Amino acid sequence: MKNFTVKLTYVISLVTLTLFLVGFTWTLQNQFFSEKTTNVVVKEEMVKKDQNDQNKTIVALGDSLTRGTGDIEGKGYIGYLVEELEDKTNEKITLQNLGVKGYRSEQLVNQLQQTGVKEQLKNADLILITIGGNDLFQSGQTIMDLNLENIDRLREQYLKNLGKIIVDLRVLNKEATIFFVGLYNPFIDLNDAALMTKAVRHWNFETSELLDKHPQTVFVPTFDLFQLKVNDYLYTDKFHPNTKGYKLIAERVSSLITW
Amino acid sequence: MINLVHNEMLKIVRRKKLVYVALIIAVLVSLFTYAQFKEIERRIERVGSIDWRTTLQQQIIDTQNRLTSSGISEEWKGQLSLRIQQQQYYLDHNVNPMEPGAPTFTRTFAENSITLFLPLMVMVIAADLVSSERSAGTIKLLLTRPVKRWKILLSKYVALILSVSIIIFMYGFLSYMISGIVFGYQGWSAPILTGFTSEAGELITSSAQMIPQWQYLFMEFSLVWFVAVIVGTITFMLSVLIRSTPVGMGVMLAALISGAILSNMVSSWETAKYFFMINLDLTAYLAGNAPPIEGMTLGFSLVVLTISGLVAILISFIVFIKQDVY
Numbered sequence: 001m002k003n004f005t006v007k008l009t010y011v012i013s014l015v016t017l018t019l020f021l022v023g024f025t026w027t028l029q030n031q032f033f034s035e036k037t038t039n040v041v042v043k044e045e046m047v048k049k050d051q052n053d054q055n056k057t058i059v060a061l062g063d064s065l066t067r068g069t070g071d072i073e074g075k076g077y078i079g080y081l082v083e084e085l086e087d088k089t090n091e092k093i094t095l096q097n098l099g100v101k102g103y104r105s106e107q108l109v110n111q112l113q114q115t116g117v118k119e120q121l122k123n124a125d126l127i128l129i130t131i132g133g134n135d136l137f138q139s140g141q142t143i144m145d146l147n148l149e150n151i152d153r154l155r156e157q158y159l160k161n162l163g164k165i166i167v168d169l170r171v172l173n174k175e176a177t178i179f180f181v182g183l184y185n186p187f188i189d190l191n192d193a194a195l196m197t198k199a200v201r202h203w204n205f206e207t208s209e210l211l212d213k214h215p216q217t218v219f220v221p222t223f224d225l226f227q228l229k230v231n232d233y234l235y236t237d238k239f240h241p242n243t244k245g246y247k248l249i250a251e252r253v254s255s256l257i258t259w
Numbered sequence: 260m261i262n263l264v265h266n267e268m269l270k271i272v273r274r275k276k277l278v279y280v281a282l283i284i285a286v287l288v289s290l291f292t293y294a295q296f297k298e299i300e301r302r303i304e305r306v307g308s309i310d311w312r313t314t315l316q317q318q319i320i321d322t323q324n325r326l327t328s329s330g331i332s333e334e335w336k337g338q339l340s341l342r343i344q345q346q347q348y349y350l351d352h353n354v355n356p357m358e359p360g361a362p363t364f365t366r367t368f369a370e371n372s373i374t375l376f377l378p379l380m381v382m383v384i385a386a387d388l389v390s391s392e393r394s395a396g397t398i399k400l401l402l403t404r405p406v407k408r409w410k411i412l413l414s415k416y417v418a419l420i421l422s423v424s425i426i427i428f429m430y431g432f433l434s435y436m437i438s439g440i441v442f443g444y445q446g447w448s449a450p451i452l453t454g455f456t457s458e459a460g461e462l463i464t465s466s467a468q469m470i471p472q473w474q475y476l477f478m479e480f481s482l483v484w485f486v487a488v489i490v491g492t493i494t495f496m497l498s499v500l501i502r503s504t505p506v507g508m509g510v511m512l513a514a515l516i517s518g519a520i521l522s523n524m525v526s527s528w529e530t531a532k533y534f535f536m537i538n539l540d541l542t543a544y545l546a547g548n549a550p551p552i553e554g555m556t557l558g559f560s561l562v563v564l565t566i567s568g569l570v571a572i573l574i575s576f577i578v579f580i581k582q583d584v585y
Contacts, residue, residue: 005272006265006268006269006272009268009272009277009421009425010268010421012425012428013421013422013424013425014421016424016425016427016428017420017421017424019428020424020427020480020481020484020485021481022481023477023478023480023481023484024481024482024484024485026477026478026481027477027478027481027482028561030478031454031478031544031545031557032557032558067324096313096316096317097317097320098316098320099320099324100320100323100324100327101324101327101328102327114316114347114350114351115350115351115353116312116313116315116316116319116347116350117316119312119316120312120313120316
């Protein structure tokens with residue numbers, strides 16, 4: 001018995017040793033001396049539509065508001081919105097949150113070119129967008145030196161990008177309703193807020209006008225939500241909403257959704 | 260010579276060392292299989308989809324969000340952005356990097372254990388090869404035989420290489436068999452991308468190639484084997500140099516663990532790349548992950564490891580032949 005075990009050990013060890021030596025030589029050959037030709041081919045698409053149509057798929061695009069920055073629970077308005085919708089319907093809701101903190105409109109344009117993102121948007125029943133906050137406020141730069149000409153320039157650029165975003169979305173998905181969450185003025189209780197308020201209102205107005213040109217596309221205002229007692233609804237950074245603020249936005253969006 | 264090797268193998272087999280190593284591996288594989296199973300369950304619940312594209316896309320988004328947070332270092336940022344680019348490449352080419360199945364599990368498990376767990380298993384065999392003969396006093400019996408000293412040491416070394424090969428084989432075999440119970444045994448021919456390189460934080464895909472998973476596994480395990488042989492050789496040297504087996508093991512363990520820790524923080528200390536323990540993660544090159552220090556390549560690491568191994572052998576033989584035994 002002992003002898004057998006030893007013999008078996010020999011056989012296995014010698015075989016595996018040879019195998020590893022061959023493998024090692026081959027690896028060296030493959031990694032260092034093989035022809036550097038690109039032989040990566042795109043595999044055939046075999047994406048199947050969502051398994052069952054009972055489920056509702058929500059795809060959320062945008063910036064930190066979509067991510068939920070400032071919310072202690074980390075859910076953001078999307079999270080609370082889904083919770084409310086789940087109470088309302090029996091359907092299973094699947095959420096895909098593609099928001100990235102700090103995104104500006106041109107980055108969203110680029111994101112929409114990605115294959116994976118496109119696939120998800122094709123299957124979406126509902127598309128939610130928050131974008132533009134970083135275009136306008138430029139992480140606080142705009143408020144530091146208020147200048148209407150500058151804001152006009154930013155807005156033109158943003159509207160161009162937004163137009164492209166909506167067109168791209170509609171190419172991918174003709175049926176899904178798009179909800180676009182508008183901007184609020186986080187600086188409304190500062191001394192010279194009038195100018196900023198005007199800029200934000202103008203920004204929102206132009207945005208909703210652009211969205212009006214597309215069917216099934218809804219502009220959701222949030223300006224009024226943060227108009228009074230803005231500090232009750234803002235996170236300590238005085239820019240992002242806090243949990244309460246996010247819940248307000250979620251309530252508003254959820255009241256608009258009909259399947 | 261063959262008799263001498265046979266003698267050494269007998270010692271290893273009789274002490275059931277290989278059996279213990281197999282048991283440890285089996286227990287660990289079971290644990291990780293279960294953990295992975297739970298993880299997948301949770302992911303399905305969270306993302307609500309079993310489609311890997313959705314999961315991968317979500318991972319990309321999550322990483323992008325981590326990139327924007329201010330608290331992370333530049334090096335880490337570079338690695339993250341490299342990972343995003345690679346995942347995007349997988350997505351663009353419609354290749355699932357984590358095709359479910361036992362081969363994929365075996366692959367990732369080997370990637371994760373090449374720097375610490377497998378070297379540890381090799382140490383179980385190598386650490387007392389010479390020093391135990393010393394502490395038990397049997398070395399005198401061995402050396403009084405009419406055989407040259409270098410032959411005795413060589414026979415021990417050959418036995419070590421044979422055992423290392425068995426360990427690596429057992430490792431692959433056990434993780435395949437055990438994880439297959441849960442994940443299924445399929446997936447040998449799933450495509451895997453390899454040959455990525457990076458330059459200044461940009462992923463270079465010009466030399467990327469798509470190979471079936473079995474080829475990738477073959478390459479990966481031969482690299483794992485190479486690392487195991489080098490670690491075994493260095494442990495072997497310590498076993499010659501240091502009388503006490505626990506101390507020898509302690510030294511080697513300290514080296515390995517410091518390597519694992521240093522890899523995470525030395526990116527600014529460039530000369531650290533000449534340490535053998537920084538260079539153990541050979542499979543990372545195959546997968547195209549960013550190396551711990553900019554400028555390290557597979558070739559570089561192989562050279563460092565080979566030199567470390569050769570030096571270790573040289574020292575072992577010189578010391579063993581010259582030293583007084585009493």
